[in-house]
Amino acid sequence: MRRTTFQAIALIVIGACNPSPHPAPVDLNASPETLNLYSNLFRVASKGFMFGHEDDLAYGVRWWSEQGRSDVRETAGSFPAVYGWDLGKIGTEMNLDSVRFDDMLRWIRQVYERGGINTISWHMDNPVSGGSAWDKTAAVAAILPGGEKHQEYLAKLDAVAEFFDQCRSHEVKIPIIFRPFHEHNGDWFWWGKGNSEEKDYIALWRFTVDYFRNKKAINHLLYAFSPDRSRMDLSKGKRSYFWGYPGDEYVDIIGLDNYWDVGSKYNRKSVEESRSDLIKSLQLITSIARDKNKPAALTETGNEGLNIPNWYTRVLLQPIKENPNTIQIAWVLVWRNRFEHHMYAPYPEHPAAPDFIQFRKDESVFFEDDIRGMYSDKMVLVKNPGQPDQAKDVF
Numbered sequence: 001m002r003r004t005t006f007q008a009i010a011l012i013v014i015g016a017c018n019p020s021p022h023p024a025p026v027d028l029n030a031s032p033e034t035l036n037l038y039s040n041l042f043r044v045a046s047k048g049f050m051f052g053h054e055d056d057l058a059y060g061v062r063w064w065s066e067q068g069r070s071d072v073r074e075t076a077g078s079f080p081a082v083y084g085w086d087l088g089k090i091g092t093e094m095n096l097d098s099v100r101f102d103d104m105l106r107w108i109r110q111v112y113e114r115g116g117i118n119t120i121s122w123h124m125d126n127p128v129s130g131g132s133a134w135d136k137t138a139a140v141a142a143i144l145p146g147g148e149k150h151q152e153y154l155a156k157l158d159a160v161a162e163f164f165d166q167c168r169s170h171e172v173k174i175p176i177i178f179r180p181f182h183e184h185n186g187d188w189f190w191w192g193k194g195n196s197e198e199k200d201y202i203a204l205w206r207f208t209v210d211y212f213r214n215k216k217a218i219n220h221l222l223y224a225f226s227p228d229r230s231r232m233d234l235s236k237g238k239r240s241y242f243w244g245y246p247g248d249e250y251v252d253i254i255g256l257d258n259y260w261d262v263g264s265k266y267n268r269k270s271v272e273e274s275r276s277d278l279i280k281s282l283q284l285i286t287s288i289a290r291d292k293n294k295p296a297a298l299t300e301t302g303n304e305g306l307n308i309p310n311w312y313t314r315v316l317l318q319p320i321k322e323n324p325n326t327i328q329i330a331w332v333l334v335w336r337n338r339f340e341h342h343m344y345a346p347y348p349e350h351p352a353a354p355d356f357i358q359f360r361k362d363e364s365v366f367f368e369d370d371i372r373g374m375y376s377d378k379m380v381l382v383k384n385p386g387q388p389d390q391a392k393d394v395f
């Protein structure tokens, strides 16, 4: 009894949120769990943000596909709240980074059943040349209706639809935040600016959304749009965000990929000099999200190799926290932990681990252990600093 009382006091309940009216997602037939997830993204963003990691359960630095492992959890005591996955090479056994699709489905199910969120990007191979997503051969017009590769594109979409259909927990279809054709204002992917006309990119996005929601009755997706910060001119304000924007009826989440302002080796400005740009870029997506009544998210970020030991608290968290009224984002997702030089979340012996533990304790940062009921209308955010496992007993 005493222990239970103590636990209840130790928990800081950040928000026992009552259902409040939030806009519906762009799929008017979205499933109840998807509707709740969407509403809860708004609620989370008003209290802080969730932490996410690409391929978190699939592998980490010096391990591959080991049941129960996660560099994030082994370092900070909780799994991330958001998990990124990628469908590049769908239709084969393994994705472009050698993650088996049957494992991915199993992990997606585990995440949902623990109350976490799955988001999926798609580094689709070039449909004209057969090269990778980075092969710039013109291809967007060719896969649109009337184009010579349209049938092949439909076959790909069918494979993606089948994968989404298999994202189930018992009878429930697991809501997925789908983020196709990302960083499209850059020129490094075949669907990007310079390799595609803007009107064709827009047509591709709309066709894809309509195909899933109307033709295939895939009604458990939220759609995230995510241009890349490095190709935005912040002096141009909101205009710099919208290249390729397919319209408010086709986008649920106002995303941004921003590696540029947080320690990119390609940016000549130092991370200190870039701080105000990071703030501006996040204020920009928050403001656009408010105009459109949609949630905003930092859909990709990170410092490759994590060579700034206090990156998590100083480079990422402080600028967000110091601007609580003008920066509201539902989540932040860092990229994958493949090798020492290509990793973004610390593992226990990494020099940035103590800072990451501080980050995890911050009351505005939500990991999986800090969230209850993400797919219900009674979501609760809690923090139990330093004792994440005790929180589980209470809810």
Ligand code: BMA
Pocket (backbone or CB within 6 Å): 086, 096, 097, 123, 335, 336
């Ligand atoms: C990039 C790198 C690549 C990877 C791709 C898709 O940023 O991590 O190695 O193949 O993302 O995950």
